[in-house]
Amino acid sequence: MRKLSLLVVFMMAFFMLVGCGSGGDEPAADEAAEETYETLVVGYAQIGAESEWRTANTASIKETAEQLGVELKFSDAQQKQENQIAAIRSYIAEGVDVIGFSPVVETGWETVLQEAKDAGIPVIMVDRRADVPRELYATYLGSDFVEEGRKAGNEMNTLLPEGGKIVELVGTVGSAPANDRYDGFRETLADNIEIIDSQSGDFTRAQGKEVMEAFLKNYGDEIVGLYAHNDDMAIGAIQAIEEFGLKPGVDIKIVSVDAVRGAFEAMIAGKLNVTVECNPLLGPQFYELALRAVNGEELPEWVPSEESVYYPENAAELLPERKY
Numbered sequence: 001m002r003k004l005s006l007l008v009v010f011m012m013a014f015f016m017l018v019g020c021g022s023g024g025d026e027p028a029a030d031e032a033a034e035e036t037y038e039t040l041v042v043g044y045a046q047i048g049a050e051s052e053w054r055t056a057n058t059a060s061i062k063e064t065a066e067q068l069g070v071e072l073k074f075s076d077a078q079q080k081q082e083n084q085i086a087a088i089r090s091y092i093a094e095g096v097d098v099i100g101f102s103p104v105v106e107t108g109w110e111t112v113l114q115e116a117k118d119a120g121i122p123v124i125m126v127d128r129r130a131d132v133p134r135e136l137y138a139t140y141l142g143s144d145f146v147e148e149g150r151k152a153g154n155e156m157n158t159l160l161p162e163g164g165k166i167v168e169l170v171g172t173v174g175s176a177p178a179n180d181r182y183d184g185f186r187e188t189l190a191d192n193i194e195i196i197d198s199q200s201g202d203f204t205r206a207q208g209k210e211v212m213e214a215f216l217k218n219y220g221d222e223i224v225g226l227y228a229h230n231d232d233m234a235i236g237a238i239q240a241i242e243e244f245g246l247k248p249g250v251d252i253k254i255v256s257v258d259a260v261r262g263a264f265e266a267m268i269a270g271k272l273n274v275t276v277e278c279n280p281l282l283g284p285q286f287y288e289l290a291l292r293a294v295n296g297e298e299l300p301e302w303v304p305s306e307e308s309v310y311y312p313e314n315a316a317e318l319l320p321e322r323k324y
């Protein structure tokens with residue numbers, strides 16, 4: 001009897017062990033569960049708060065995280081690259097799942113992005129692009145800035161069929177939007193339009209006004225057109241043009257980029273002639289890409305955003321529905 005009991009106990013123990021070890025349909029210990037928005041932890045290194053566009057972009061990143069239940073760690077670098085790099089390093093140290101950032105300038109990112117790669121943390125470039133090897137980022141989500149420049153050039157040709165002398169307010173020196181809008185504009189600008197001066201206003205209203213004051217002091221009413229790389233600089237320039245005694249949008253035709261609410265208001269007032277859209281509402285696409293990246297999916301090198309061009313004729317009708 002005793003032997004029979006021992007045999008039964010042994011057999012029960014054996015099958016219990018085998019059953020546990022069989023694997024059955026439980027996942028093996030090393031198969032990590034898929035992340036969801038609710039478990040995702042994202043570190044985002046934002047450039048700053050230099051323009052209406054940036055404010056809308058930040059709102060989209062923060063509000064979408066809230067809506068999805070994503071844990072967002074967010075930093076504002078006051079337009080300083082060293083602050084963005086420090087923020088990315090802090091996210092690496094905290095072991096976030098994904099890092100998102102909008103590189104204030106194109107160069108100087110390779111070291112810190114290599115550190116993120118070594119830590120196994122995917123990086124998504126949002127809005128602006130950095131000049132780094134493909135293996136250092138999961139994808140780039142942003143606009144075709146060269147195309148924005150091309151569109152602006154075509155609009156300036158339409159506004160100045162007789163040609164003439166124009167000036168240019170360039171964005172942040174070294175940034176992808178400034179470099180590409182500069183190049184794209186020159187691809188399509190007509191030969192009878194001459195860019196007599198081109199200076200950076202760093203994408204801000206204050207500096208856009210300051211540089212336009214200097215242009216007007218140097219060239220006065222020779223200037224018949226202004227190309228501004230963003231609406232904030234154009235709005236600053238509009239103030240300078242009025243203070244100089246000329247009519248913005250009439251004496252000086254103005255083409256700018258972003259399509260923020262301030263640009264619609266300026267077009268309604270007849271002071272701005274065209275704004276080329278650059279969509280800042282990138283939050284939803286960013287988190288969708290972040291989740292795919294953290295769950296191991298290979299992403300395309302570039303996910304471009306859809307954009308349009310807006311004119312005074314329907315600015316008043318469109319303004320109420322503008323989200324930024």
Ligand code: GZL
Nearest residue numbers: 050051053054127177203230
């Ligand atoms: C463009 C974005 C630019 C905007 C500016 O994608 O990086 O930066 O055009 C903003 O308004 O400051």
